[in-house]
Amino acid sequence: MMNNFNILWQNKQFMMDTYGLNGLFGLIGILVLVDLALKxxxxxxxxxxxxxxxxxxxxxxxSLGIFPAIVLVFTNEEYNKMISRK
Numbered sequence: 001m002m003n004n005f006n007i008l009w010q011n012k013q014f015m016m017d018t019y020g021l022n023g024l025f026g027l028i029g030i031l032v033l034v035d036l037a038l039k040x041x042x043x044x045x046x047x048x049x050x051x052x053x054x055x056x057x058x059x060x061x062x063s064l065g066i067f068p069a070i071v072l073v074f075t076n077e078e079y080n081k082m083i084s085r086k
Contacts, residue, residue: 035065042068045079 039058046055054071061067 031065035062035068038065038068038072042071045072045075049075049079049082051075 042058043055046058054075058068058071
């Protein structure tokens with residue numbers, strides 16, 4: 001099994017050049033980190049606000065950070081009011 005990975009690793013540059021994936025992996029990595037951060041922040045906020053259905057929707061829907069960002073923007077005022085009451 002390890003021998004198969006060695007063959008892939010040896011041909012890495014050929015695969016990158018052939019399929020044009022040189023800059024794509026960096027972009028995908030950045031998008032994954034941004035999505036993870038936004039989703040985590042939105043899930044944390046919905047849990048604190050006790051909004052069960054928004055929490056479930058955020059957990060299920062994978063939208064590359066678009067849906068969590070929208071939820072964070074639209075719940076910002078309500079969240080700030082909730083925090084100031086405590």
